[in-house]
Amino acid sequence: MRLLLIRHGQTPSNVKHLLDTAEPGPALTPLGQRQAAALPDALAGEEIGALFxxxxxxxxxxxxxxxxxxxxxxxxxxxxxxxxxxxxxxxGDDRAVETYLTTVFGWAAGDTGRRMPGGENGVEALRRFDAVVDEAAATGARTVAMVSHGAAIRMWAAVRAENVDVEFASTHELLNTGVVILSGAPGEGWRVQEWAGRSVGHEDSAPEASGPAGESVDDIEDDPPTVNA
Structure with missing residues (x-):
């Protein structure tokens, strides 16, 4: 199966650098609307058989x-x-973002028992994401698109893809409507084919260290942090 994991378009909370994860959450900004409108052409070569x-x-x-x-x-x-x-x-303060990142990428590194303060642990987060991937595979579609979220996509890919680890996921950006393309199947394993338009394993330049939404780590230190939500 070909699995397209797509980060959503820009939201007001992205602009304000806030950890905004509650339901139902904000709508898209005008830029986010344009990003969403551009997706069909960007993915025109994909024969998508199911959409989540x-x-x-x-x-x-x-x-x-x-x-x-x-x-x-x-x-x-x-x-x-x-x-x-x-x-x-x-x-959106530095301490909150650091705690969030440390927890998320701790899960990606194998510390799945760690719990987000007042939230879920890595076992629970992976279980719920896996369940939807399993459902997608059961549709029989050769290509499935899932519109999800930056931290969730990066964490899941780091854990489940055999050719991507926590170092890769934490240092490669996934901006709004960025796409991670994997091939594989539940129970058989996954490999990342493309990450935000680049073939994995064929990078033409060194990755830039980045936070959960793909912003530069230098920006996190020098400016208000950008977060995934």
């Missing part, structure tokens, strides 16, 4: 143009929503 989105409004709005182009129903599933920020919800 999370329960957060921003992913459903991002999926709408793809649904219109393909004629597919958007299957809304809670399992691929963003990693819950818990007690950090709607914070």
């Amino acid at each position: 989105a999370s329960t957060l409004l921003r992913t459903q709005l991002t999926a709408e143009p793809l649904a219109t182009r393909t004629g597919l129903e958007v299957r809304v599933r809670r399992g691929i929503r963003e990693l819950f920020a818990g007690d950090l919800e709607m914070r």
Whole structure:
């Protein structure tokens, strides 16, 4: 199966650098709407047979143009929503972002028992995402698109893809409507084929260290942090 994991378009909380993970969440900014509108052409070469989105409004709005182009129903599933920020919800200060990142990439490194303050642990986060991937595989579609969230996509790919690890996921950007393309199947394993337009293993330049939404780590240190939500 070919699995397209798509980050949603830009939201006001992205602009304000907030950890915004609660349902239903904000809609898209005008830029986010344009990003969503550009997806069908960007993915025109993909024969998408099933389309999923999370329960957060921003992913459903991002999926709408793809649904219109393909004629597919958007299957809304809670399992691929963003990693819950818990007690950090709607914070954008450096301490909150550091705690969120440390927890998320701790899960990606194998410390799945660690719990987000007031939120879920890595076992729970992986279980819910896996369940939707399993459902997608069961559709029989050769290519499935899922509109999800930056931290969730990067964490899941780092854990489940055999050719991507936590170092890769934490240092490669995934901006709004960025796409991670994997091939494989549940129970058989996954490999990342492309990450935000680049073939994995054929990078032509060194990666830039980045935070959960793909912003430069230098920007996190020098400017208000950008977060995934």
